[in-house]
Structures are given as C-alpha cells and as structure tokens.
Amino acid sequence: MTQPRHSAMLSISNTNPIPIANDKQQPPSTQIQNLASTGLRVPSNRKTIYDRHLNRTRNAELSRAGFAFLFAEMVTYAQRRVTGIQDLERRLNEQGYPLGLRLLDLLYYRTMSSSTSSSLSSSSTSAAPPNRPLRILPLLHLIHGPLWRLLFNRPADALEHSVSPDTPNEYMITDNDPLVNTYISVPKEMSMLNCAAFVAGIIEGVCDGCGFEAKVTAHNQPTEMWPGRTVFLVRFGESVMEREKVLERAGVK
C-alpha cells in the first residue's frame, strides 16, 4: 500500500517544479527588465491590483458553501487556545474589525462610481456623492441599509434605540437569520456563544472608521419564528455622545 502511494507523491513533487521552472525560463527578458526598472515583481499577466476594477458585476457572487467553509475555518482558528467564550467572541470581533474599515471605503467608492455612471448626462455636482455620516442616526441607517445589502444582499431586520433612560448610548440592530450562523451549530455547553461576533466586529470597524467610537456585541435572542435571531448591541462611547449634543445644538443633520 505504502509503495505506490509514496511513488505517487514523488511523481507529484517531480512534476510540479518543472512547469514552474519553465515559467521562469520562458519570459526571462521581460521579467528581468521589470525587476530592473521598478524593483517590483509583476504577475505574468502584468495586472497589479491597481489595474483591476473595484465594481462587482451583477451575479458575480461567492458561493455560499465556500463562504461557510472559510468561516468555519475562521471560527476554528479563533478557538485555538482561548480562555472562554468571551475571549473567543473577542477574537472573532477582532477578525471582523479590519474588514469593516475596508468595506466602508469600498462602499463609498461603489456608490460614488455607480451614481456618476448612471447619471452621466447630469452635471457631476448634481449627482451628489453620499455624505459621510455626522450624527448617530445616519450612521446606523448606513449600517442597517447599504452595508447590510453589500454584505448579505438585504437590509437588516430592525433598528432600535434603547428605551432605558440610563443607556441612551445603546442602539440595537437585529438580524433575524444571520448568514454567518446558518451553518454553525453551537454545542450545548457553549450556548452563550454567537459567532456573529464576527459581524459585530465589522460593525465596530465601520463605526470607528466614521469616527464614532463604539463597542459592538452580538447576542442570541431567539423567538419562536426565528430561532437564530441575533441582536447587535452598539454602545457608543462618551465622546460620541458629547459630540452628538454639540452637533444637535449646531443644527447639523
């Protein structure tokens, strides 16, 4: 049994280097010129990330299976050497955070370019690019609507403000059936865990990027109809609430 397997492995390792070596030998002049002129290695099709465009064509979407597999792997990775559920959620949150910062830039870029291309006839100033959110509500609407649509192709299900007078800085965004949790079954002993902490991290990144310091956590709140219902609790920092008051007085919308 072991012999043929071993030989198969050998053949793989033998065949692989050959095409690579061929690749290297094939265009030596162009490659060397490139290296010499810029000190930069360019892919063989000569397309750097700056040559690709950022707008997604319709229907060019990722497979759900691929996403589920990758996300499961991310959860497994985050679970290594954690001290508890909170630690695990914190790590998932940290994985989402840089994504939120990036999505924010991408989201604005896409809405800007689509608004100018769709209304090319009108002057460029009238096709107003979207504004940066200055107050809390526009920010939350941005997350609830455009961001959710960019991520999950639908808006979030609810947006609420905390009714308690002690916590005016708390807002809740509800997703009845988060995509990230669709293929995750949490073991009984970890019933507190909600892997949508990853999405909470994305929201936190978006809030921070806009200049709204916030802590975002994901909580299970199942109902009979929606067993996977998740509430994202957005807690804005002191500085944000102070600025909110100043801006309200100044009449900034």
Next chain:
Amino acid sequence: MSYYFTILSPTDVPLFNIAFGTSKSGGDGIARFRFPDTAQYMNQFIIHSSLDIVEEAQWMNGNLYLKHVDTYPPASAYISAFLAPSGARFLLLHQPPQLPSTATGSGSSSLLGAGFSASALGGGSSSRASSSSIAANPTSPQTEEAVRQFMNEVYEVYVKTVMSPFYRQGMEIKSPVFRTRVTAAGRKWL
C-alpha cells in the same frame, strides 16, 4: 502651480507624500516651491498645521471633498482636503507661481530661494492680485473642480490599496504603482 500632496492616517501618521508641479498650460510637472531646497519641510509644516481646521470642518460638512480649507498667506499656500470615509485625510497644498513671468520662463529654484525672504513679507497679496488667470487662481471654481477630480482619482487608487489583504490601516503606502498612478492623476487634472 506647485503641489504637495499627502495622505494622513486617522492617527496623523503620514502614509504617502509627493511633490509635483503643474502640467497644464506648458508646465513641465516639476514642483518649484517658494522655499529654498533646504527648507522643503515648510510644506509639511504648513500642510500639517491645517489639520486643526480640517478636523473642525469635518463635522460641519458631510461631503468627502471639503474643498479649500486653509490658506497660509506668507507663502500663499492653499490647502484642499478630502476625507476618505474610513478616516484617512488627503491634503493637497497648492502654491501659485511667484511671478507670472518666471512661471512661463522656467524660473530656477535657486533664484526663487533667494527671493523667498522678500516675497514672504509682501508677496502674498501681490501674487494673488497678479494671478488673475483661472489656472493660477487657487480658489476659483475651476480649480476646486480640478482638485475634486484629482482627489476622486486618488481615492480610487487608495481604495484598491486598502483592499489588499496585506495592507493594514496606518501602514505607509510604498507601492511604486500607486505613486505612478497619483502622478498620472496629477498630470491629468492639475
């Protein structure tokens, strides 16, 4: 016109900077600032000192492009700002040529350097009055529009950089391709 463009991270770390001159109306694209070559740090000094005003304007105006935000009259330096949604600041310092005659006749930088101290005292107002042409007028709507187009183009390239999985927020942008793209945008619009 001479330009100095810089990108600052949300925590005020310079991520990228470049100096270039105009390529419009016969310009050769080489920056000729009013400071001697040994005092180019003045550009950075002026541009960073405008941050206070940018941070004030940032919460009064929700646009990405904040237009012309600050002027430093002694050097007649004008600063325009653009805010990326995730908090990076794009700042462009533009300085009209010292005299309309030397601008067309490729004034040598050493001469400009010698004349700097004299112009610093009274040059601010006189040069603004003399530069009546649209291209040399830094606050005209045409200039604002050109800078806006430039900023939008840089923003596109910046988003591409940010989307790279190997880039983290706050890292210096070293890519030579990025630099050539920004230079090209400058040549196209400014």
